[in-house]
Amino acid sequence: MEKEKLKVKYNSGHGAILCSGCSVILKVGFEYTDEELKYSRGEIDYLPPQYCEQCVLKYTKQQ
Numbered sequence: 001m002e003k004e005k006l007k008v009k010y011n012s013g014h015g016a017i018l019c020s021g022c023s024v025i026l027k028v029g030f031e032y033t034d035e036e037l038k039y040s041r042g043e044i045d046y047l048p049p050q051y052c053e054q055c056v057l058k059y060t061k062q063q
């Protein structure tokens, strides 16, 4: 099984980073860090997934 990684979406011009739990948009292209930019261009293969506050709360409650 593939390791879970950062979820990005491509649309015209700007991409977006999505919550790996519920797919809400966390960040759009112009807010990307250098690493996120490289990842979205396929220059690096892996970045850890990101979650919105809701999902972080949900996951921390479950543990």
Ligand SMILES: [Zn+2]
Binding pocket: 019, 020, 021, 022, 023, 024, 051, 052, 053, 054, 055, 056
């Ligand atoms: Zn979420």
